[in-house]
Amino acid sequence: MPVPKGTSLDPARTRDAILAAATEIFYRRGLDGVGVAELCGVVGASKETLYRHFGSKDGLIGAVLDERSDRITRWLAGTVDTAGPDPGDQLDAVFDTLGGWYAEPGFRGCAIVNAAAQRHDSPALEVAVRHLGRYLELLTGIAERAGAAQPALLGRQLLILLEGATVVADHHDPGATAAEDAKRAARALLAQATRKASVT
Amino acid sequence: MPVPKGTSLDPARTRDAILAAATEIFYRRGLDGVGVAELCGVVGASKETLYRHFGSKDGLIGAVLDERSDRITRWLAGTVDTAGPDPGDQLDAVFDTLGGWYAEPGFRGCAIVNAAAQRHDSPALEVAVRHLGRYLELLTGIAERAGAAQPALLGRQLLILLEGATVVADHHDPGATAAEDAKRAARALLAQATRKASVT
DNA sequence: CAGACGTCGAACCGATCGGTACTATCTCCT
DNA sequence: AGGAGATAGTACCGATCGGTTCGACGTCTG
Numbered sequence: 016m017p018v019p020k021g022t023s024l025d026p027a028r029t030r031d032a033i034l035a036a037a038t039e040i041f042y043r044r045g046l047d048g049v050g051v052a053e054l055c056g057v058v059g060a061s062k063e064t065l066y067r068h069f070g071s072k073d074g075l076i077g078a079v080l081d082e083r084s085d086r087i088t089r090w091l092a093g094t095v096d097t098a099g100p101d102p103g104d105q106l107d108a109v110f111d112t113l114g115g116w117y118a119e120p121g122f123r124g125c126a127i128v129n130a131a132a133q134r135h136d137s138p139a140l141e142v143a144v145r146h147l148g149r150y151l152e153l154l155t156g157i158a159e160r161a162g163a164a165q166p167a168l169l170g171r172q173l174l175i176l177l178e179g180a181t182v183v184a185d186h187h188d189p190g191a192t193a194a195e196d197a198k199r200a201a202r203a204l205l206a207q208a209t210r211k212a213s214v215t
Numbered sequence: 216m217p218v219p220k221g222t223s224l225d226p227a228r229t230r231d232a233i234l235a236a237a238t239e240i241f242y243r244r245g246l247d248g249v250g251v252a253e254l255c256g257v258v259g260a261s262k263e264t265l266y267r268h269f270g271s272k273d274g275l276i277g278a279v280l281d282e283r284s285d286r287i288t289r290w291l292a293g294t295v296d297t298a299g300p301d302p303g304d305q306l307d308a309v310f311d312t313l314g315g316w317y318a319e320p321g322f323r324g325c326a327i328v329n330a331a332a333q334r335h336d337s338p339a340l341e342v343a344v345r346h347l348g349r350y351l352e353l354l355t356g357i358a359e360r361a362g363a364a365q366p367a368l369l370g371r372q373l374l375i376l377l378e379g380a381t382v383v384a385d386h387h388d389p390g391a392t393a394a395e396d397a398k399r400a401a402r403a404l405l406a407q408a409t410r411k412a413s414v415t
Numbered sequence: 416c417a418g419a420c421g422t423c424g425a426a427c428c429g430a431t432c433g434g435t436a437c438t439a440t441c442t443c444c445t
Numbered sequence: 446a447g448g449a450g451a452t453a454g455t456a457c458c459g460a461t462c463g464g465t466t467c468g469a470c471g472t473c474t475g
Contacts, residue, residue, distance in 0.1 A: 017423035018468050024421055024472045045333045047247035061423045062464075072463065123335060131386060132329040133245045137472060140386075149389035171383070171392060172400045179379025183371070186331060186340075187347035192371065200372045200404055207403050217440045224442045251433060251449055261453045262434075272433065328457040 030068045033058050038079050042126045046076055076130070077138030083126055086144040092153060102161035106173070106201050107153075113177065114194030117184035124185035128178070150174055163208035176201050200213055230268045233258050238279050242326045246333055247275055277338030278331070283326055284346040292353060302361035306373070309354075313377065314394030317384035324385035328378070350374055353391050363408035376401050 031100035036058035040049050051072055055062050069075040091109060100107035116122060123129065132142035154177070155170025163169040234352070236258035240249050251272055255262050269275040291309060296390035298308035316322060323329065355370030363369040380397035 017421085017468090017473085019423085022472085023423090026421070029422080043335075045247075045335070047245075047333065050461070054459085059423095061425090063424090063466085064422060066464070067421085124332060128382060128386065129332040132324060132340050133247065133333040135243075135245070135323060143386045147383065151387065168396060168399070171396045174387070175379035175383050175393065175400065176375055177379065178382040179375035179377065182328060182378040182382060183347065183375050186328065186343045187351065187374070193375065196368060196371045197375050199368070200375065200400070203404055203407050204400055207407070217438085217451085219441085219453085221441085222452090226451065229452080250431070252431085255453095259453090261455090263436085263454095264452060266434070267451085 026068075027157060029060065029064060033060055033065055033068060034078060034082060035077070037075055038083060038126075041076065041130070042119065042123055043078055046130055046139075073137055077132070077142070080127055080130055080139060080142040084142055084149070087127075088146070088149045088153075091150075095153065095157070102157045103202065103205060105157050105160075107198060109177070110155075110194050110198035110201060112179070113180060113184075113197075116192055117181070117188070118191060122185065125178070125181050128181070147174065147178070150177060158205070158208070161205055161209055163205065165208065169204060169208045172204055173201055176204075226268070229260065229264060233260055233265055233268060233275070234282060237275055238283060238326075241276065241279055241330070242323055243287060246330055246339075260402060265354065273337055274314060276334070277342070280327055280339060280342040281332055284342055284349070287327075288346070288349045288353075291350075295353065295357070302357045303402065303405060305357050305360075308347060309357075309377070310380070310394050310398035310401060313380060313384075313397075317381070317388070317394055318391060321326065322385065325378070325381050328381070347378070358405070358408070361405055361409055363405065365408065369404060369408045371402055372404055378406075 033054075037054055040054060040057060051062060051065065055065055065075065069078055091112060094108045094112040095105045098105045127139070127143050127146045130139040134140070149169055151174050154173040155166055158166035158169035158173065161169075176197045180193045184191075185192035233254075237254055240257060240392055249258050251262060251265065264384060265275065269278055291312060294308045294312040295305045298305045327339075327346045330339040334340070351370055351374050354373040355366055358366035358369040358373065361369075376397045380393045384391070384393035
């Protein structure tokens with residue numbers, strides 16, 4: 016039966032359902048680890064519907080990564096906003112939030128960086144560049160508000176800590192200390208960058 | 216013609232040739248981005264030869280990652296050995312070496328971490344865990360020799376910097392400063408950890 | 416009520432996938 | 446000299462790939 020009797024016809028909702036299912040399964044199994052047919056089976060949609068909404072598998076991948084980057088960025092910016100006015104507290108909030116993410120079951124690293132690792136062109140690379148740019152903007156803002164001597168430098172260093180902690184948490188973090196380790200390092204760099212007599 | 220007239224028959228060399236070609240093409244195009252047939256065409260070997268040496272594509276992937284991890288670890292340890300006795304100099308050597316790698320044309324991030332991003336089981340994950348463990352051992356050794364208050368902590372933080380710099384260099388490093396940024400951060404953390412009145 | 420639109424389910428397409436089998440031919444070792 | 450082992454080349458296997466097409470049937474909008 017096409018279109019089960021009684022369902023409300025809502026293209027936007029259908030699109031969102033495909034997007035949500037694809038986001039989860041692409042993250043868990045990798046972009047090449049699942050075919051379009053299986054994906055359609057999981058979400059309960061037909062291939063025609065998927066291709067009408069996204070045009071191609073690459074189009075779907077692009078949409079998934081776009082949406083995920085937007086959501087993560089909003090989520091992280093939200094934790095900064097609710098952390099109060101102190102830049103140090105904001106930094107703590109960022110890494111505490113990351114720590115919560117690392118501890119979630121099914122954590123597999125950053126979906127966007129992972130995607131860029133397996134498709135070094137297509138939409139994935141562009142989304143990754145933009146995604147890290149957003150992170151950098153957020154972190155540099157904290158560095159500026161803290162009065163760091165070289166906020167751009169500190170922002171880049173904080174980005175390195177963030178991405179490094181994510182990789183380490185994914186692949187080598189027996190004590191689950193990556194977020195805490197990175198937080199301490201971030202605090203130390205912040206303190207050093209805001210000291211009056213600053214080193215290099 | 217099977218076995219071109221005049222070639223020396225050397226299974227080990229054949230194996231190495233396949234391994235070298237696979238290492239390059241897997242790194243550039245991703246594990247799923249190239250098929251066994253194309254790979255055989257590039258290296259000039261037959262499928263039977265490949266399967267006799269490696270058993271399966273996954274076996275080949277495992278061998279590629281194993282060999283690459285060994286080689287990178289030796290390479291990095293070598294730069295530390297030739298950097299002299301000062302732990303600070305050794306740390307500089309590590310990140311300077313990384314900076315040279317980042318600047319190479321065709322740099323695509325850490326092949327092993329990339330592989331683990333697209334195959335979160337199989338041999339890739341185990342090799343990644345071991346690979347980061349080797350890095351951690353190297354960095355913790357530097358931290359110990361420097362007399363850090365908490366060498367294990369500093370080692371883990373240095374690992375985060377190393378991996379973070381690699382990711383950032385791959386995806387968002389317009390000024391190609393990632394290695395230098397990480398080096399400065401590493402130096403700052405080392406200085407802080409070796410100060411007598413140390414902050415947590 | 417009528418047409419436009421959305422959707423499912425299935426069939427189908429050519430291409431490619433990882434992997435196997437076999438033959439002809441060459442090198443190496445005794 | 447002769448057997449054993451290694452190799453290229455090719456054909457082949459079933460499965461799956463991304464993608465297209467079509468008909469039946471449903472909802473939505475006028």
